[in-house]
Every structure is written in C-alpha cells, then in structure tokens.
Amino acid sequence: MQLGLIIEIKASHIMTNRGLGCSKFTFAVYLANTPNMLEYQDITGVNSLVSGEVNAIGQACGNGWRKVFNVYAKLLYALNPADFDFAQRAPTWQKYRDGYLLQAGSATALLFSPPELDVNTQTIHIICGRTYAKQLLASGELQVNLIWLDDEFAIDKTNRLIVCPYFDYRQLSNIKIERLSVMLSQLVNTIKAL
Numbered sequence: 001m002q003l004g005l006i007i008e009i010k011a012s013h014i015m016t017n018r019g020l021g022c023s024k025f026t027f028a029v030y031l032a033n034t035p036n037m038l039e040y041q042d043i044t045g046v047n048s049l050v051s052g053e054v055n056a057i058g059q060a061c062g063n064g065w066r067k068v069f070n071v072y073a074k075l076l077y078a079l080n081p082a083d084f085d086f087a088q089r090a091p092t093w094q095k096y097r098d099g100y101l102l103q104a105g106s107a108t109a110l111l112f113s114p115p116e117l118d119v120n121t122q123t124i125h126i127i128c129g130r131t132y133a134k135q136l137l138a139s140g141e142l143q144v145n146l147i148w149l150d151d152e153f154a155i156d157k158t159n160r161l162i163v164c165p166y167f168d169y170r171q172l173s174n175i176k177i178e179r180l181s182v183m184l185s186q187l188v189n190t191i192k193a194l
Contacts, residue, residue: 017116018043021102021109027086027124028109029072029167032132035061043112048104054097064168068128071167071177072110073097078181083188114141117159124184125161129171130154133163152176155183157190 021028023046034040035057058066070093076086077093086108090096100106114136115125127133127142130152136142144161146154154163164180165171172180 016044016113017046017109017111018113019046019109019111020049021046021111022048022104022106024107025109026107026122027076027084028111028115028126030111030113030115030125030127030132031068031167032112032129032135034112035065037061046109046111048106049102051099051103054101067169068110068167069097069101071169071172072108073101074174075167075172075177075180076101076108078177080181080185083185115159115161117144117161119158123160124187125159126180127161127163129166130163153179153183155187157187160187162187 017028019034020040020043025046034043037057037060040057054069058069073093073096076084077096079086081087086096086100087093089100100108102108102110115127117125127136133142133146133154137144137146144156144159146156146161146163148154152165155161162180162183165176
C-alpha cells in the first residue's frame with residue numbers, strides 16, 4: 001500500500017510544458033496567460049504555430065498579444081550572433097516573427113506552465129514579469145535561487161533562468177531588450193565555461 005501511495009504522489013508532481021512553439025525548444029519564455037481564443041484554452045503540450053498564426057492571434061486577441069510576439073522577435077533578433085543563431089534565419093525581426101517564431105524547428109517556445117528546470121540541459125528560461133515570478137515562487141511551482149539585480153531583472157545562473165519585465169514596449173523597452181540580450185550572452189558564456 002505504501003509503495004502505491006509513493007508512486008501516486010510522484011506521478012501527481014510530473015509537470016508538462018504547455019504552450020506554443022517548437023516541442024524541442026531551447027529558448028523558452030513564460031507568461032501567466034494564454035491567448036483568449038478557444039483553441040488555446042486547453043493546451044496540453046507544446047504546439048507549433050504555422051505561418052500566419054502569430055498574426056492571427058494578434059488580430060483576434062488585440063494589441064497586447066501583438067506586442068508580446070513583436071518583443072519576443074525583437075529580443076531574438078537583438079541577441080549576439082556569436083552566441084545565438086536566431087537572427088541568421090531572416091533579414092529582419094519582422095520576417096523572423098512571421099516566418100520562424102514559435103514554429104516547428106525554431107527552438108523557441110512561449111509557455112503558459114511553470115518552468116521545468118533541468119540543470120543538465122542548455123535551455124534558456126525567461127519569466128515575463130516580476131509579479132508572475134513571485135507568484136510561481138510563493139506557490140512552490142518554481143524553486144530557484146534568484147538574485148535580484150534591481151526591481152525588474154533577476155537571474156539564477158545554475159538553472160539558466162532570467163526574470164525580466166513583461167514583453168511590452170513600455171515595460172521592456174529597446175534599451176531593456178539590449179540589457180536582456182547582454183545578460184543572455186553572459187549566461188550562455190557562463191554555461192559554456194562550465
């Protein structure tokens with residue numbers, strides 16, 4: 001009886017990534033909310049988008065979601081090409097957003113579930129928003145040792161996790177995108193050095 005109980009408890013703690021993007025992602029961004037469209041409400045895995053779907057979500061769900069996708073693409077495009085190859089896939093961040101972001105083979109994901117951290121992988125994790133990160137910590141869904149660099153940015157190098165402002169132009173301005181880009185390069189180079 002006790003053995004069965006132990007197995008049941010362990011099975012209940014198995015998490016599954018839920019969101020949009022490449023199922024073999026190495027670059028994951030975490031948001032608290034899903035797009036307000038019926039087809040995205042009961043996501044049980046990581047579903048790749050197809051060409052035109054980012055635009056369709058933006059059209060159906062409004063400017064907030066357009067900003068999320070735009071900032072995500074701008075960030076990937078701003079990353080140092082010596083550390084990340086996202087910008088090499090398209091001539092502009094807009095073309096990257098429309099042709100690669102969150103699609104099969106892109107290695108990118110936008111997840112609506114808590115991060116599944118594994119120190120044995122090279123996956124980069126970015127939680128959008130201090131409030132969401134603190135909610136995950138308070139609920140026990142996230143167990144990390146964050147070092148808060150200021151009111152907006154935090155890092156856990158061991159788990160390759162960064163907390164940054166929400167993906168919105170006002171909260172994550174171009175200057176802050178550049179700062180996040182530098183932090184990500186430093187994080188990747190720290191990983192390479194280990």
